Amino acid sequence: MHNANTMLYLRHAELLRDKVPSFGSYPFNLPAIRDLERLVFEKHVTFLVGENGTGKSTLLEGIAAAWGFNPEGGTLNFSFNTRASHSSLYEFFRIARGVRRPKDGFFLRAESYYNVASYIDELDEQLAPSPQIKDSYGGKSLHEQSHGESFFATFVHRFGGRGLYILDEPEAALSPVRQMSLIARMHELVKLNSQFIIATHSPILMSYPGADIFLLESEGIRKVTLEETEHFTVTKAFMNDREKMLRELLVDDE
Template identity: 85%
Template sequence: MNNAMLYLRHAELLRGQVSSFDVYPYALPVVRSLERLVFEKQVTFLVGENGSGKSTLLEGIAAAWGFNPEGGTLNFSFNTRASHSGLYEHLRIARGVRRPQDGFFLRAESYYNVASYIDQLDEEQQPLPLPLIKDSYGGKSLHEQSHGESFFATFIHRFGGRGLYILDEPEAALSPLRQMSLLTRMHELVQQHSQFIIATHSPILMSYPGADIRLLDGEGIRPVTLEETDHYTITRAFMNNRERMLQELLGD
């Protein structure tokens, strides 16, 4: 899929509508310098240190597309706590010529709320003989599974292909083995004409072949390779020189 065939082609900050770049979230370096973020690959990773603005930017893009800021599908309209920023109001997104048949916004920090909303909807529609929403997540309440199992059930059962999937730190509840399994699932969905935009700290996920990696830092957003990320270099240095690194860190 070339850029024109992607579901989400770019997100542009309408800078003329921003009243002040001295207040959150516009004071964040990544937002302050943002003009247009162009998506060129089916998989794009947003990486950077804590506080760099990854989640804020991802949330803005997801909300501008039409997703609930707390996560879920386009049909989810619950509001547990209005903690999202107004960035989405000043983002203009360019859609591709094809429309996705599926979509999901996954936020690690509010996934509990999504699981609760699914249970609530299933309880409200009883005793009508309608399919339960949890059936599309594997047939079991997400609250009746471990955090990692519920995440993975969504990837396996709910993501159906030909979709736009926006994921905020999906590795948060996944073991390294499950992260590798997620790579396999991502690849299956990419082959089914899906697009992923993922904020992550996981060098395992960033290893996906052919993906774009965009680093968010004090200078804005720039493309990098996996080997240029701190996530990769620090993890590799630590594992290759564990005893020396621990000695430096712990002072023993």
């Protein structure tokens, strides 16, 4: 497996700081973006982690839109727009592409996945009786499955390899067992020359071997190990001595 930066589809995302109108206004005032110069991708799997409000999803959305994905998610061909709440951040990114072009790609975000599923159903109505788009998602409307089932169907059936896959908190719809299954599916796709960039809170997903983990915090962005993340340390401490942790959390007023 190649780890060289040049073998990746997305090599770096550079913020054009001299073009930013103001670092005092959203989204440029977010900790992850305020001091950002260039985010370099060196591994086939990269995680963006951090507390809510640090700018994970905004940064991920900006990178995805700069690549050419619909800010609400889907493939490069998806052009629907149900809300205009995405930021202008993508306009200030310069994307460095690798020497190889991906054959596949998908931007998956939990908060707007319903809209992606609706768009697929609308397109299939227009295509009928021709082959249906849902056939590449397991053959069943994503609305006819549970949120978790449809999420996982997309990973298993729609992601085909040689792709750039950008995922925003995929664990939101997945049980711990499904998260482990996602790691296995990711590994299959990495072996098929795929690249993943994932914003997550899940220490299970972050455990993927050999991945880069970027921690977004009030001071900016830095690379960390899994064991350095609060997600790992808090989860481990809680499970190792949950009775003590619960006693401290659930203090009864005397």
